[in-house]
Amino acid sequence: MKDSPALEPGYFLDRLRAADPEVHAALAGELERQQDGIELIASENLVSRASLDALGSVIVNKTVEGRPGARYYGGAAFADRIESLAVERAKELFGCDFANVQPHSGSQANQAVFLALLQPGDVVLGMALDAGGHLSHGAAPNLTGKWFRPVRYGTDAAGLIDMAEVERLAREHRPKLLICGGSAYPRAIDFARFRRIADAAGAYLLADMAHFAGLVAGDAHPSPLPHAHVTTATTYKNLRGARGGLILTDDAALARKLDSAVFPGVQGSVILNAVAAKAVCLGEALKPSFRAYAAQVLANARALADTLMQRGIAVVAGGTDTPLLVADLRPLGLTGAAASDALEAAGLTCNKNVVPGDTQPPRVTSGLRFGSAAGTTRGFGEDEFRRIGGWIADVLHAMAAAGGARDEAVEQAVRADVRTLCRAFPIYPGLDTA
Numbered sequence: 001m002k003d004s005p006a007l008e009p010g011y012f013l014d015r016l017r018a019a020d021p022e023v024h025a026a027l028a029g030e031l032e033r034q035q036d037g038i039e040l041i042a043s044e045n046l047v048s049r050a051s052l053d054a055l056g057s058v059i060v061n062k063t064v065e066g067r068p069g070a071r072y073y074g075g076a077a078f079a080d081r082i083e084s085l086a087v088e089r090a091k092e093l094f095g096c097d098f099a100n101v102q103p104h105s106g107s108q109a110n111q112a113v114f115l116a117l118l119q120p121g122d123v124v125l126g127m128a129l130d131a132g133g134h135l136s137h138g139a140a141p142n143l144t145g146k147w148f149r150p151v152r153y154g155t156d157a158a159g160l161i162d163m164a165e166v167e168r169l170a171r172e173h174r175p176k177l178l179i180c181g182g183s184a185y186p187r188a189i190d191f192a193r194f195r196r197i198a199d200a201a202g203a204y205l206l207a208d209m210a211h212f213a214g215l216v217a218g219d220a221h222p223s224p225l226p227h228a229h230v231t232t233a234t235t236y237k238n239l240r241g242a243r244g245g246l247i248l249t250d251d252a253a254l255a256r257k258l259d260s261a262v263f264p265g266v267q268g269s270v271i272l273n274a275v276a277a278k279a280v281c282l283g284e285a286l287k288p289s290f291r292a293y294a295a296q297v298l299a300n301a302r303a304l305a306d307t308l309m310q311r312g313i314a315v316v317a318g319g320t321d322t323p324l325l326v327a328d329l330r331p332l333g334l335t336g337a338a339a340s341d342a343l344e345a346a347g348l349t350c351n352k353n354v355v356p357g358d359t360q361p362p363r364v365t366s367g368l369r370f371g372s373a374a375g376t377t378r379g380f381g382e383d384e385f386r387r388i389g390g391w392i393a394d395v396l397h398a399m400a401a402a403g404g405a406r407d408e409a410v411e412q413a414v415r416a417d418v419r420t421l422c423r424a425f426p427i428y429p430g431l432d433t434a
């Protein structure tokens with residue numbers, strides 16, 4: 001394979017610039033934004049050049065439905081090969097017997113699980129959104145919240161899952177599905193205890209490891225797979241691949257139901273270039289170097305959490321066992337919306353996030369969520385993450401001191417330091433963005 005920057009100007013080819021200067025300009029701007037700022041959004045990462053190549057490949061031209069070897073259209077030999085590679089790698093990486101790599105996203109993976117295991121109106125017990133749960137686990141505006149009967153568990157005063165509450169709600173409401181895993185829950189989950197609670201209630205256990213799948217793959221976090229009936233994941237967060245979802249199980253009967261829930265249940269044809277890119281990222285995650293990456297992601301998230309706490313910024317649950325952490329801004333008197341705007345101006349991209357017991361509306365919130373996956377990919381270690389934590393603290397404390405007003409001088413000073421650090425850790429080195 002040819003992958004020489006000298007011969008190949010990169011993903012933003014001259015062809016695109018000539019054919020569609022407007023789209024080219026927007027993509028080039030996005031590349032510069034990624035290069036020049038620090039990405040702290042926990043659901044983002046920087047995929048490999050090989051993943052970009054797979055995403056931009058001719059397999060995008062092919063339409064297939066069904067599973068490898070059982071398609072509804074001809075000409076599928078290479079599509080079958082690609083999807084089979086992704087399936088086999090997912091099984092090897094996570095040590096399971098069945099994998100479906102077709103879900104277009106994590107939400108659609110979860111929708112397929114609901115369709116496979118439940119009837120409309122069944123009770124589902126999942127984590128509340130403000131405790132760190134995900135929309136696709138039964139939140140009110142989501143299909144899973146409208147067509148099923150959601151019951152929610154939360155976290156205790158320390159920010160940890162209240163297992164006694166989970167147990168009590170399961171006894172009281174007898175859910176058909178119990179869900180663990182969330183979008184903003186930073187701590188390790190007691191999967192074995194969740195399974196015991198599910199068994200006692202006669203429920204299936206779904207583990208949604210979207211936000212720690214990469215750590216499971218790299219042996220830096222316990223695996224939910226031995227405990228859950230079904231495990232779902234996204235491929236684009238700390239697993240560091242293209243956008244998409246995965247469904248994993250060891251149960252042959254469930255696997256058949258899950259396959260037909262994905263197609264023809266909730267999806268049509270396969271997005272084969274995304275599946276090819278999933279195969280690439282799963283192959284990368286099987287390499288020994290990915291273990292080092294996963295360990296560094298965790299060490300970096302902890303270095304960031306420790307730095308913030310040392311600088312007097314409250315961190316939900318007092319730290320993290322995953323690539324993400326959540327700062328609680330209520331003691332500083334700041335909102336997540338204002339703080340994330342200020343940090344973005346300083347070159348630090350993160351997202352506002354509700355915190356446990358938040359009384360601010362979802363568009364405002366009282367928290368910020370940070371993740372270490374993308375920064376670790378560009379080469380940052382704990383020293384860099386401690387510097388980042390210091391910059392975040394500088395911006396937030398300046399705001400707090402001004403009663404919540406933005407401090408442009410501090411933001412611009414941090415912006416300059418961020419730019420200098422980013423130049424020392426280029427993304428896609430050698431890529432021509434002109």
Ligand SMILES: *Cc1c(COP(=O)(O)O)cnc(C)c1O
Nearest residue numbers: 105106107134181182183208210
């Ligand atoms: C990110 C995430 C998903 C998937 O979201 P999509 O945007 O649909 O890919 C699912 N579950 C959890 C817990 C997540 O954090």
